[in-house]
Amino acid sequence: MNLYTKKINAASEWLGNAMGLFTLIMVLLMAAIVILRYGFDVGTVAMQEGVLYLHGAALLLGAGYTLKHDDHVRVDVFYRSVTARTQHLTNFIGHLFLLMPVVVFVFVMSFEYVLNSWDMMETSPEPGGLAFVYIQKSLLLLFCVCLFIQALAMMINDFVAFRQLSHKGAR
Amino acid sequence: GEKNTADTTQKTQQFKWKLVTSWPKNFPGLGLGPEKFAKYVNEMSGGRLTVKVYGAGEIVPALGVFEAVRNGTAQMGHSGAYYWKGKIPAAPFFSSIPFGMNAQELNAWIHHGEGLALWREVYKPFGLVPFAGGNTGTQMAGWFNKEVNSLADIQGLKMRIPGLAGDVFQRAGGVPVNLPGGELFTALQTGAIDATEWVGPYNDLAFGFHKAAKYYYTSAWHEPGSMLEFIVNEDALLALPADLQKIVEVAARAVNSDMLSEYTAENNKALQTLVNKHGVEIKQLPDDVLRQYKQLTDEVIADLIQNDPVSKKVYGSYLAFYEQARKYHEVSEQAYYRTRELKAN
């Protein structure tokens, strides 16, 4: 169990850093697009779509990393004032009954949609666009996997912490 | 819930359909088509088949119509086949291709040539049944802030021009720019792009392009007559009793012809407003540019049919019909257009 959470956390961390690199590339690529187009009258839709692909990857694949760092916004009117034990319980229940159903459901509903895109080897409808729409769409499935695995690791942590805090409270 | 049993004898059974579109709700022309379709169907079926129209983004985004009808989110959609170029390379032949058929000819190929049968065949693997769903008529070449007097003026010209025409434009040395619709006006006004194509006077006037661009260029080489489409989920269609299926078909046919009339009537008026009231300057793209575009269009289509057997088959039929239609229209329509502009003695 401990090994699992450690490995998952490390993987999320690695993925988060990789997505960070993506955002930097996005900035450089976008600047290059503008400079090339308005300075040299050169431009391709492929570059524009490249930024869009990186953008989608960073947002979706970064979701687990963001969850790990607890950076998803909460309405913390009550949350901030309850005990750590209750916070762990809230997160455990939330992951189990809100997050898990959502990511499993989105995965199931998206599966055929993504598969269809692979089937067609879907390309961009734009002139000179990228021919990897199926990879862009696959991000939806990867998003679900990232969030699911990270949430599982966090539920283990929450469960352990909740048990420990409960024992302390009982003593 | 709705019942999808194929009980054709049950005349009291009610069907409720959702129709998703690629346009804002009630968008002039394009968006009114599906609204009219819903009205016709509701009335003709005596309420047995009711169709509810959803604008772009209400259930799915504009370009999600194909997948939404395919996976059964909605039973029906209204869009344009050229949007599915990335999924079905042959799709543009069923809406509009550069230097292709005009509305009248396209309608003839679809309904009295092999067009519709081919269209059905192409959409069949996706579980979709297509119907012609209107036509904008011949469009305009677009709004420009730079004059185009020669091929040299195309070099580095930044234009929003999607589809096959965009490929042609790129090969001619232009820079196609992909823009979200919402940024179009500002981009043109500020000069982030030099030109954009849109639809025709009816829609262009409403968008206010005359306030953002200097010249309105004519001869829509890129979209000589764009056909819209109704797409119906095959299972949903087959679940209807025969009479309701016919109602769907006939209502679509009525909208198809009505939209062209609407565009013709409204484009006429809107052009007068643009020219007389807003002082818009109408310009003609020079012949050498058009000749170059035409040659490049042949190349783009040659590449397309070389890589895709379906496109090859569809284009074969399209071209055969087109060549006949052109020969006839040369001595009929085209001759008459000349004739009626002759000055009386």
Place this chain on the structure above:
Amino acid sequence: MEWLSLVLFVLVCIVLMSGYPVALVLAGTSLLFAGACALFGAFDTSLFNALPIRLFGIINNQTLLAVPLFVFMGLVLEKSKIAEDLLLSISSVFGRYKAGLGLSVILVGMLLAASTGIVGATVVTMGVLSLPAMLKQKYPTSLAAGTICATGTLGQIIPPSIALVLLGDVISSAYQQSQINMGIFSPETVSVGDLFVGAVIPGLILVACYAIYVCIVCWRSDTITTATKAIEADVNVSVWAALLPPLGLILIVLGSILLGFATPTEAAGVGAFGAILLALCKRKLNFEQLKTVSQSTVKISSMIFLILIGASIFSLVFRGLGGEELIHSLFENMPGGVVGATLVVMLVIFLLGFILDFIEITFVVVPIVAPVLLSMGIDPVWLGIMIALNLQTSFLTPPFGFALFYLRGVAPASVKTIDIYKGVMPFIGIQLFVLLLLALWPEIATWLPEQVY
């Protein structure tokens, strides 16, 4: 069964109070509720098929691409202390006044609004930059939070604004249709450009009102300190050095849009790139900082987009339960008369702003109500700006005020959510006040377009 949509709304509000992340509460509660309703045939499950299509639409939206880029830019400015210097420089101009920092925030926020128009990015940038500084200067937490949230929403009304583009698109076709319905066959037109020009004066009035409010509160406060000597002296030495480069950067963003080098989305990338160059030139950015910036960009953007995903799932279910019909029937019972109808429409849009975001209201509600009002002879530019100002409040009204979420996401733990809620109330009041001014004197919006075009 439309009442079920209200049950969903109440349920979401209750579950939100648990403190579990907003995005997942929105998505999870909506899905589970829809599933339960489907068991009783009260929800059309085929709508679930729309999920992947809608989610792909969110990540494939070019306009939203600007969000991570502007976040990146904001974070570079923060890490390299460039924006802080800018804020402090501007505040040093007002340094001897207690309201100096607040006014600087409004001024810098206005400049950001004039270049971005993305509420999330502006709130996040300003939240990261100026919230700690304001707290250091003993601004009441609620005032600091409210100023930043409200300033962030200026992007809605100060052109170039995505909200105005979307609204202009919808209103222009509604206007044409209403005239056709009235039997006018060569219709007048209204364009996005008209709305842009029309929004300039109301936007500036709004900025002025914010500034006056902040001045009054600061002037009457005993706790707020003026900028300390140390900071003043430090900044005074290099005031132009601090002021010019970042101003130049904002001018690059604004200028590249106005001079046509880039679209607003692209300008975000140019701005971020410019910020990196600037920071490198000042030798204030190293590899470690750049890594931190990009990691934070992922976290903040991911947070924002997960909310968009959650909201998208919520609105799909809300619509599927007939929430839309509920709204429809509300409008059918509108009382007669132009004033009455306008008042009701404005009230309803304001109330809907509590639960829906501006895009949904623009595309769902405005097409329903605008033709009705325009057929009564109302000026389309005036109506457009009225709606835009009104929709601006939807970013500030709890529980689903996106500006509030964005600030919550970057605010330190010492800032309580209730402080943010309290802080925005006066600014919502100011927005409604400007809305009233505009209602009484439509020329505020309609005069300038008539001069320009």
